[in-house]
Amino acid sequence: MGVFIQNPPSQPPRLPNIEWTYSVVGRFFDFAPSNTSFITNIVNNHWITRGSIRILRTGDYFIFECQDPRDCDAILNRHTSVIDGKLMTFRSSFANQVPSSINFSLATIWVRIHNLPWRFLEHEWTAKILSHVGVVEVVEDTGPGLPHEAFLRAKILVDLTRPLIPGCFMPLDDGQVVWVYFRYEGVFKFCKQCGCVGHHTGHCPMSAYDVHHLIHRRFSEFEHDGLTLMFGPIETPLYTNLIRGLPDRFVYRNARVDLTRFVPAHDPYVFGERHV
Structure with missing residues:
Protein backbone atom coordinates (compact mmCIF):
# COMPACT_ATOMS: atom_id res chain seq x y z
CA MET A 1 0.00 0.00 0.00
CA GLY A 2 1.31 3.44 -0.86
CA VAL A 3 0.29 6.86 -2.06
CA PHE A 4 0.00 7.72 -5.73
CA ILE A 5 1.95 10.84 -6.67
CA GLN A 6 0.04 12.58 -9.44
CA ASN A 7 1.44 16.06 -9.78
CA PRO A 8 5.04 16.23 -11.06
CA PRO A 9 7.46 18.85 -9.65
CA SER A 10 7.02 22.33 -11.08
CA GLN A 11 10.71 22.35 -11.96
CA PRO A 12 11.96 19.23 -13.79
CA PRO A 13 15.15 17.65 -12.43
CA ARG A 14 18.38 18.86 -13.99
CA LEU A 15 19.25 15.64 -15.77
CA PRO A 16 21.38 15.44 -18.91
CA ASN A 17 19.43 15.29 -22.14
CA ILE A 18 19.81 11.67 -23.33
CA GLU A 19 18.69 10.43 -26.74
CA TRP A 20 17.48 7.01 -25.60
CA THR A 21 16.68 5.88 -29.14
CA TYR A 22 20.41 5.85 -29.89
CA SER A 23 21.58 4.66 -26.46
CA VAL A 24 22.42 1.35 -24.82
CA VAL A 25 23.06 0.57 -21.17
CA GLY A 26 26.03 -1.47 -20.01
CA ARG A 27 26.88 -3.00 -16.66
CA PHE A 28 29.98 -4.77 -15.43
CA PHE A 29 29.57 -8.22 -13.96
CA ASP A 30 32.08 -7.33 -11.28
CA PHE A 31 32.11 -6.05 -7.72
CA ALA A 32 34.45 -3.18 -8.68
CA PRO A 33 33.27 -1.36 -11.85
CA SER A 34 35.76 0.76 -13.77
CA ASN A 35 35.37 4.54 -13.71
CA THR A 36 33.78 6.56 -16.50
CA SER A 37 36.98 8.30 -17.64
CA PHE A 38 38.78 4.98 -18.16
CA ILE A 39 35.87 3.55 -20.18
CA THR A 40 35.67 6.73 -22.25
CA ASN A 41 39.40 6.46 -22.99
CA ILE A 42 39.03 2.83 -24.11
CA VAL A 43 36.06 3.63 -26.34
CA ASN A 44 37.82 6.61 -27.93
CA ASN A 45 41.12 4.80 -28.52
CA HIS A 46 40.27 1.09 -28.90
CA TRP A 47 36.83 1.12 -30.51
CA ILE A 48 36.29 1.79 -34.21
CA THR A 49 33.02 3.71 -34.46
CA ARG A 50 31.05 5.63 -37.07
CA GLY A 51 30.45 8.57 -34.74
CA SER A 52 31.26 9.77 -31.26
CA ILE A 53 29.89 7.97 -28.18
CA ARG A 54 29.08 9.79 -24.96
CA ILE A 55 29.28 7.75 -21.77
CA LEU A 56 27.29 8.61 -18.66
CA ARG A 57 27.21 6.76 -15.35
CA THR A 58 24.69 6.35 -12.58
CA GLY A 59 25.56 3.79 -9.90
CA ASP A 60 26.71 0.58 -11.58
CA TYR A 61 25.03 1.47 -14.88
CA PHE A 62 26.78 3.05 -17.88
CA ILE A 63 24.82 4.73 -20.65
CA PHE A 64 26.44 4.70 -24.11
CA GLU A 65 24.79 7.44 -26.19
CA CYS A 66 25.78 7.03 -29.83
CA GLN A 67 25.91 9.83 -32.36
CA ASP A 68 25.32 7.29 -35.15
CA PRO A 69 22.40 4.87 -34.59
CA ARG A 70 24.31 2.11 -36.39
CA ASP A 71 26.89 2.14 -33.59
CA CYS A 72 24.04 1.61 -31.14
CA ASP A 73 22.82 -1.42 -33.08
CA ALA A 74 26.37 -2.75 -33.35
CA ILE A 75 26.93 -2.57 -29.57
CA LEU A 76 23.69 -4.46 -28.93
CA ASN A 77 24.66 -7.03 -31.54
CA ARG A 78 28.04 -7.49 -29.87
CA HIS A 79 26.22 -8.05 -26.57
CA THR A 80 29.37 -8.38 -24.40
CA SER A 81 32.78 -6.76 -24.24
CA VAL A 82 35.86 -6.83 -22.01
CA ILE A 83 36.97 -3.51 -20.49
CA ASP A 84 39.72 -3.31 -17.88
CA GLY A 85 39.68 -7.09 -17.59
CA LYS A 86 35.98 -7.12 -16.65
CA LEU A 87 33.00 -8.41 -18.58
CA MET A 88 30.38 -5.81 -19.50
CA THR A 89 27.05 -6.75 -21.04
CA PHE A 90 24.88 -4.34 -23.04
CA ARG A 91 21.12 -3.96 -23.18
CA SER A 92 18.65 -1.60 -24.83
CA SER A 93 16.68 0.68 -22.54
CA PHE A 94 14.29 3.63 -22.47
CA ALA A 95 13.67 6.66 -20.26
CA ASN A 96 10.82 5.12 -18.25
CA GLN A 97 12.56 1.83 -17.54
CA VAL A 98 13.69 0.94 -14.02
CA PRO A 99 17.42 0.05 -14.21
CA SER A 100 17.15 -2.79 -11.68
CA SER A 101 14.60 -4.54 -13.92
CA ILE A 102 17.20 -5.13 -16.66
CA ASN A 103 18.88 -8.54 -16.70
CA PHE A 104 22.61 -8.15 -17.38
CA SER A 105 23.64 -11.67 -16.35
CA PRO A 247 47.22 -13.75 -20.78
CA ASP A 248 46.76 -10.80 -18.43
CA ARG A 249 47.92 -8.08 -20.81
CA PHE A 250 46.42 -4.70 -21.64
CA VAL A 251 45.48 -5.74 -25.18
CA TYR A 252 43.47 -8.70 -23.85
CA ARG A 253 42.01 -6.85 -20.84
CA ASN A 254 40.58 -4.22 -23.18
CA ALA A 255 39.03 -5.75 -26.27
CA ARG A 256 39.47 -3.88 -29.53
CA VAL A 257 35.96 -3.41 -30.91
CA ASP A 258 35.11 -2.65 -34.53
CA LEU A 259 31.49 -1.48 -34.61
CA THR A 260 31.69 -0.74 -38.35
CA ARG A 261 31.74 -4.45 -39.18
CA PHE A 262 28.11 -4.77 -38.19
CA VAL A 263 25.59 -3.58 -40.77
CA PRO A 264 21.98 -3.41 -39.49
CA ALA A 265 19.24 -4.82 -41.69
CA HIS A 266 17.73 -2.23 -44.06
CA ASP A 267 20.58 0.18 -43.35
CA PRO A 268 19.63 3.39 -45.23
CA TYR A 269 23.31 4.21 -45.73
CA VAL A 270 23.78 0.91 -47.55
CA PHE A 271 20.56 0.73 -49.50
CA GLY A 272 20.76 4.23 -50.93
CA GLU A 273 18.17 6.11 -48.88
CA ARG A 274 20.88 8.43 -47.55
CA HIS A 275 24.24 9.57 -48.81
CA VAL A 276 27.45 10.08 -46.87
Whole structure:
Protein backbone atom coordinates (compact mmCIF):
# COMPACT_ATOMS: atom_id res chain seq x y z
CA MET A 1 0.00 0.00 0.00
CA GLY A 2 1.31 3.44 -0.86
CA VAL A 3 0.29 6.86 -2.06
CA PHE A 4 0.00 7.72 -5.73
CA ILE A 5 1.95 10.84 -6.67
CA GLN A 6 0.04 12.58 -9.44
CA ASN A 7 1.44 16.06 -9.78
CA PRO A 8 5.04 16.23 -11.06
CA PRO A 9 7.46 18.85 -9.65
CA SER A 10 7.02 22.33 -11.08
CA GLN A 11 10.71 22.35 -11.96
CA PRO A 12 11.96 19.23 -13.79
CA PRO A 13 15.15 17.65 -12.43
CA ARG A 14 18.38 18.86 -13.99
CA LEU A 15 19.25 15.64 -15.77
CA PRO A 16 21.38 15.44 -18.91
CA ASN A 17 19.43 15.29 -22.14
CA ILE A 18 19.81 11.67 -23.33
CA GLU A 19 18.69 10.43 -26.74
CA TRP A 20 17.48 7.01 -25.60
CA THR A 21 16.68 5.88 -29.14
CA TYR A 22 20.41 5.85 -29.89
CA SER A 23 21.58 4.66 -26.46
CA VAL A 24 22.42 1.35 -24.82
CA VAL A 25 23.06 0.57 -21.17
CA GLY A 26 26.03 -1.47 -20.01
CA ARG A 27 26.88 -3.00 -16.66
CA PHE A 28 29.98 -4.77 -15.43
CA PHE A 29 29.57 -8.22 -13.96
CA ASP A 30 32.08 -7.33 -11.28
CA PHE A 31 32.11 -6.05 -7.72
CA ALA A 32 34.45 -3.18 -8.68
CA PRO A 33 33.27 -1.36 -11.85
CA SER A 34 35.76 0.76 -13.77
CA ASN A 35 35.37 4.54 -13.71
CA THR A 36 33.78 6.56 -16.50
CA SER A 37 36.98 8.30 -17.64
CA PHE A 38 38.78 4.98 -18.16
CA ILE A 39 35.87 3.55 -20.18
CA THR A 40 35.67 6.73 -22.25
CA ASN A 41 39.40 6.46 -22.99
CA ILE A 42 39.03 2.83 -24.11
CA VAL A 43 36.06 3.63 -26.34
CA ASN A 44 37.82 6.61 -27.93
CA ASN A 45 41.12 4.80 -28.52
CA HIS A 46 40.27 1.09 -28.90
CA TRP A 47 36.83 1.12 -30.51
CA ILE A 48 36.29 1.79 -34.21
CA THR A 49 33.02 3.71 -34.46
CA ARG A 50 31.05 5.63 -37.07
CA GLY A 51 30.45 8.57 -34.74
CA SER A 52 31.26 9.77 -31.26
CA ILE A 53 29.89 7.97 -28.18
CA ARG A 54 29.08 9.79 -24.96
CA ILE A 55 29.28 7.75 -21.77
CA LEU A 56 27.29 8.61 -18.66
CA ARG A 57 27.21 6.76 -15.35
CA THR A 58 24.69 6.35 -12.58
CA GLY A 59 25.56 3.79 -9.90
CA ASP A 60 26.71 0.58 -11.58
CA TYR A 61 25.03 1.47 -14.88
CA PHE A 62 26.78 3.05 -17.88
CA ILE A 63 24.82 4.73 -20.65
CA PHE A 64 26.44 4.70 -24.11
CA GLU A 65 24.79 7.44 -26.19
CA CYS A 66 25.78 7.03 -29.83
CA GLN A 67 25.91 9.83 -32.36
CA ASP A 68 25.32 7.29 -35.15
CA PRO A 69 22.40 4.87 -34.59
CA ARG A 70 24.31 2.11 -36.39
CA ASP A 71 26.89 2.14 -33.59
CA CYS A 72 24.04 1.61 -31.14
CA ASP A 73 22.82 -1.42 -33.08
CA ALA A 74 26.37 -2.75 -33.35
CA ILE A 75 26.93 -2.57 -29.57
CA LEU A 76 23.69 -4.46 -28.93
CA ASN A 77 24.66 -7.03 -31.54
CA ARG A 78 28.04 -7.49 -29.87
CA HIS A 79 26.22 -8.05 -26.57
CA THR A 80 29.37 -8.38 -24.40
CA SER A 81 32.78 -6.76 -24.24
CA VAL A 82 35.86 -6.83 -22.01
CA ILE A 83 36.97 -3.51 -20.49
CA ASP A 84 39.72 -3.31 -17.88
CA GLY A 85 39.68 -7.09 -17.59
CA LYS A 86 35.98 -7.12 -16.65
CA LEU A 87 33.00 -8.41 -18.58
CA MET A 88 30.38 -5.81 -19.50
CA THR A 89 27.05 -6.75 -21.04
CA PHE A 90 24.88 -4.34 -23.04
CA ARG A 91 21.12 -3.96 -23.18
CA SER A 92 18.65 -1.60 -24.83
CA SER A 93 16.68 0.68 -22.54
CA PHE A 94 14.29 3.63 -22.47
CA ALA A 95 13.67 6.66 -20.26
CA ASN A 96 10.82 5.12 -18.25
CA GLN A 97 12.56 1.83 -17.54
CA VAL A 98 13.69 0.94 -14.02
CA PRO A 99 17.42 0.05 -14.21
CA SER A 100 17.15 -2.79 -11.68
CA SER A 101 14.60 -4.54 -13.92
CA ILE A 102 17.20 -5.13 -16.66
CA ASN A 103 18.88 -8.54 -16.70
CA PHE A 104 22.61 -8.15 -17.38
CA SER A 105 23.64 -11.67 -16.35
CA LEU A 106 23.63 -13.24 -19.84
CA ALA A 107 26.93 -12.79 -21.66
CA THR A 108 28.52 -14.07 -24.87
CA ILE A 109 31.99 -15.52 -24.25
CA TRP A 110 34.49 -17.27 -26.48
CA VAL A 111 35.45 -20.61 -24.94
CA ARG A 112 38.44 -22.77 -25.84
CA ILE A 113 38.54 -26.55 -25.42
CA HIS A 114 42.01 -27.78 -24.49
CA ASN A 115 43.67 -31.18 -23.99
CA LEU A 116 41.67 -32.92 -26.71
CA PRO A 117 42.96 -36.15 -28.28
CA TRP A 118 43.91 -35.88 -31.94
CA ARG A 119 40.76 -37.54 -33.27
CA PHE A 120 38.52 -34.99 -31.51
CA LEU A 121 40.17 -31.95 -33.10
CA GLU A 122 37.27 -31.55 -35.53
CA HIS A 123 34.83 -28.72 -36.09
CA GLU A 124 31.77 -30.91 -35.43
CA TRP A 125 32.85 -31.72 -31.87
CA THR A 126 32.92 -28.09 -30.71
CA ALA A 127 29.16 -27.57 -30.45
CA LYS A 128 28.64 -31.07 -29.05
CA ILE A 129 31.11 -30.55 -26.21
CA LEU A 130 30.05 -27.00 -25.30
CA SER A 131 26.28 -27.52 -25.61
CA HIS A 132 26.05 -28.31 -21.88
CA VAL A 133 28.00 -25.15 -20.95
CA GLY A 134 25.66 -22.67 -22.63
CA VAL A 135 23.92 -21.86 -25.89
CA VAL A 136 26.41 -22.23 -28.74
CA GLU A 137 26.07 -19.25 -31.08
CA VAL A 138 29.14 -19.43 -33.34
CA VAL A 139 31.64 -22.23 -33.89
CA GLU A 140 35.02 -21.14 -35.16
CA ASP A 141 35.68 -22.74 -38.52
CA THR A 142 39.18 -24.20 -38.56
CA GLY A 143 38.96 -25.23 -42.21
CA PRO A 144 40.23 -28.53 -43.63
CA GLY A 145 42.95 -30.44 -41.85
CA LEU A 146 44.27 -29.87 -38.36
CA PRO A 147 43.49 -26.51 -36.69
CA HIS A 148 46.26 -23.92 -36.47
CA GLU A 149 46.25 -24.32 -32.68
CA ALA A 150 45.56 -27.62 -30.91
CA PHE A 151 42.22 -26.54 -29.42
CA LEU A 152 38.63 -25.91 -30.49
CA ARG A 153 36.83 -22.60 -30.01
CA ALA A 154 33.24 -21.31 -29.99
CA LYS A 155 31.21 -18.32 -28.81
CA ILE A 156 28.50 -19.30 -26.34
CA LEU A 157 25.79 -17.54 -24.38
CA VAL A 158 26.24 -18.18 -20.65
CA ASP A 159 24.51 -17.11 -17.45
CA LEU A 160 27.17 -15.43 -15.31
CA THR A 161 25.21 -16.00 -12.10
CA ARG A 162 25.86 -19.74 -12.39
CA PRO A 163 29.14 -21.61 -11.82
CA LEU A 164 31.27 -22.06 -14.92
CA ILE A 165 31.88 -25.60 -16.13
CA PRO A 166 35.60 -26.39 -15.78
CA GLY A 167 35.70 -29.18 -18.38
CA CYS A 168 34.42 -32.64 -19.22
CA PHE A 169 35.53 -36.24 -19.78
CA MET A 170 36.01 -37.70 -23.26
CA PRO A 171 36.03 -41.46 -24.04
CA LEU A 172 39.02 -43.15 -25.66
CA ASP A 173 39.00 -46.27 -27.83
CA ASP A 174 40.58 -48.46 -25.14
CA GLY A 175 37.80 -47.82 -22.62
CA GLN A 176 39.69 -45.11 -20.79
CA VAL A 177 38.70 -41.46 -20.54
CA VAL A 178 40.63 -38.20 -20.76
CA TRP A 179 39.83 -34.90 -19.05
CA VAL A 180 39.55 -31.84 -21.32
CA TYR A 181 39.38 -28.37 -19.82
CA PHE A 182 37.82 -25.11 -20.91
CA ARG A 183 39.38 -21.67 -21.01
CA TYR A 184 36.98 -18.74 -20.96
CA GLU A 185 38.30 -15.75 -22.88
CA GLY A 186 37.78 -12.44 -21.11
CA VAL A 187 37.55 -14.04 -17.66
CA PHE A 188 40.31 -12.44 -15.60
CA LYS A 189 38.58 -12.46 -12.22
CA PHE A 190 37.31 -15.88 -11.19
CA CYS A 191 36.38 -17.52 -7.87
CA LYS A 192 37.78 -21.02 -7.33
CA GLN A 193 35.29 -21.57 -4.50
CA CYS A 194 31.89 -20.95 -6.12
CA GLY A 195 32.99 -21.13 -9.76
CA CYS A 196 31.55 -17.74 -10.69
CA VAL A 197 33.17 -14.73 -12.38
CA GLY A 198 33.36 -11.17 -11.09
CA HIS A 199 35.26 -11.73 -7.83
CA HIS A 200 38.29 -13.55 -6.46
CA THR A 201 38.16 -16.46 -4.04
CA GLY A 202 39.07 -14.30 -1.04
CA HIS A 203 36.04 -12.06 -1.66
CA CYS A 204 33.42 -14.72 -2.34
CA PRO A 205 30.08 -13.58 -0.85
CA MET A 206 28.80 -17.15 -0.43
CA SER A 207 29.27 -19.47 2.53
CA ALA A 208 30.78 -22.93 2.06
CA TYR A 209 27.30 -24.40 2.64
CA ASP A 210 25.72 -22.27 -0.10
CA VAL A 211 28.59 -23.00 -2.49
CA HIS A 212 28.17 -26.75 -2.01
CA HIS A 213 24.47 -26.60 -2.87
CA LEU A 214 25.00 -24.20 -5.78
CA ILE A 215 27.55 -26.46 -7.48
CA HIS A 216 25.60 -29.63 -6.62
CA ARG A 217 22.46 -28.16 -8.20
CA ARG A 218 24.43 -27.11 -11.29
CA PHE A 219 25.76 -30.61 -11.94
CA SER A 220 22.48 -32.30 -10.98
CA GLU A 221 20.95 -30.61 -14.00
CA PHE A 222 23.22 -32.68 -16.23
CA GLU A 223 21.98 -35.90 -14.64
CA HIS A 224 18.41 -34.78 -15.24
CA ASP A 225 19.33 -34.30 -18.91
CA GLY A 226 20.52 -37.90 -19.07
CA LEU A 227 24.26 -37.16 -18.96
CA THR A 228 26.65 -39.30 -16.96
CA LEU A 229 28.74 -37.65 -14.26
CA MET A 230 32.25 -38.85 -13.48
CA PHE A 231 34.34 -37.78 -10.53
CA GLY A 232 38.11 -37.40 -10.23
CA PRO A 233 40.24 -37.87 -7.10
CA ILE A 234 38.66 -36.42 -3.96
CA GLU A 235 41.66 -34.22 -3.20
CA THR A 236 41.56 -32.63 -6.67
CA PRO A 237 39.78 -29.22 -6.63
CA LEU A 238 36.90 -28.82 -9.05
CA TYR A 239 37.95 -25.29 -10.00
CA THR A 240 41.58 -24.55 -10.75
CA ASN A 241 43.67 -21.91 -12.47
CA LEU A 242 42.96 -23.64 -15.78
CA ILE A 243 39.74 -21.60 -15.92
CA ARG A 244 41.05 -18.26 -17.06
CA GLY A 245 41.06 -15.98 -20.04
CA LEU A 246 43.90 -14.94 -22.26
CA PRO A 247 47.22 -13.75 -20.78
CA ASP A 248 46.76 -10.80 -18.43
CA ARG A 249 47.92 -8.08 -20.81
CA PHE A 250 46.42 -4.70 -21.64
CA VAL A 251 45.48 -5.74 -25.18
CA TYR A 252 43.47 -8.70 -23.85
CA ARG A 253 42.01 -6.85 -20.84
CA ASN A 254 40.58 -4.22 -23.18
CA ALA A 255 39.03 -5.75 -26.27
CA ARG A 256 39.47 -3.88 -29.53
CA VAL A 257 35.96 -3.41 -30.91
CA ASP A 258 35.11 -2.65 -34.53
CA LEU A 259 31.49 -1.48 -34.61
CA THR A 260 31.69 -0.74 -38.35
CA ARG A 261 31.74 -4.45 -39.18
CA PHE A 262 28.11 -4.77 -38.19
CA VAL A 263 25.59 -3.58 -40.77
CA PRO A 264 21.98 -3.41 -39.49
CA ALA A 265 19.24 -4.82 -41.69
CA HIS A 266 17.73 -2.23 -44.06
CA ASP A 267 20.58 0.18 -43.35
CA PRO A 268 19.63 3.39 -45.23
CA TYR A 269 23.31 4.21 -45.73
CA VAL A 270 23.78 0.91 -47.55
CA PHE A 271 20.56 0.73 -49.50
CA GLY A 272 20.76 4.23 -50.93
CA GLU A 273 18.17 6.11 -48.88
CA ARG A 274 20.88 8.43 -47.55
CA HIS A 275 24.24 9.57 -48.81
CA VAL A 276 27.45 10.08 -46.87
